[in-house]
Amino acid sequence: DMTIVLEGKIPSLPYVALTTETMGAFGVAVVADGAGRYVVKSGQRYRGREYRVEGDVSSASYFFLAAALLKGRIRLENINPRTGQGDIALLAILERLGCTVIRGENHVGIEGGDLPGGEMTFDLGAMPDMVPTLAVLSALRPGRTIIRNVAHLRLKESDRLAALVNELRKTGISAEEIADGIAITGGSPHGAAIATYNDHRIAMSFAVLGLAVPGMRIDGEECVGKSFPGFWRVLEELS
Incomplete structure (x- = not known):
């Protein structure tokens, strides 16, 4: 498994959530504890799919x-x-x-x-x-x-x-x-x-x-x- 811990005040925090959400859409789940700790379980694989990208x-x-x-x-x-x-x-x-x-x-x-x-x-x-x-x-x-x-x-x-x-x-x-x-x-x-x-x-x-x-x-x-x-x-x- 891989664990990422973000310390201190995190700027642009919504974009961390957007990244983990997109990873999930392609088959890789990220577990967040709400305190800056993110865990990606080993053994997962990205899966190709059709995906509509939102306007920027x-x-x-x-x-x-x-x-x-x-x-x-x-x-x-x-x-x-x-x-x-x-x-x-x-x-x-x-x-x-x-x-x-x-x-x-x-x-x-x-x-x-x-x-x-x-x-x-x-x-x-x-x-x-x-x-x-x-x-x-x-x-x-x-x-x-x-x-x-x-x-x-x-x-x-x-x-x-x-x-x-x-x-x-x-x-x-x-x-x-x-x-x-x-x-x-x-x-x-x-x-x-x-x-x-x-x-x-x-x-x-x-x-x-x-x-x-x-x-x-x-x-x-x-x-x-x-x-x-x-x-x-x-x-x-x-x-």
Whole structure:
């Protein structure tokens, strides 16, 4: 048998569950005790089968963002609102931020509304890839947004917290790093030349901000190919 023990605070925990669920779908059971201990019994074999892959919520999030920024309406097919993908929790955050969310059988609809003011705090430890998305939306929100429990973003494709602070400041938005995240005071951002740091999520988030803010230019745009090679084509169709 093989036992894996995860110690300490586990970032992106829903994706561990998603991995074990997928292993089970192909015939290999993983026993989890709920305390960070996972056991894979020996003698199991993977079995081939037909399997429908869910739509990627991380990629879909940029179009959720577009609806929220533009107070528009969008419907995305092949997005399961009951998925185990951790990033689906962004929907509940968007509801707090004035959006109307429709959760269908295998689709999600978003209609943007007025962004509320005041100070708001969000724990994104379980969905750190959504930090650039929420940070960009926070640039237009009339209030202070604090995003916490994401210190590990300093070790992503870029130092994502420093990158967000630098690029938001270029657009005239007040942003600062805190010990475990970022704090942003929204306002009226202006266009700027955005450095991507070869980070696909920085590129896509600021590109969507460009739908609402004229004059946004993304340098190193090819980095989106890591996760979403067709992003620019889809974004052009949307705009």
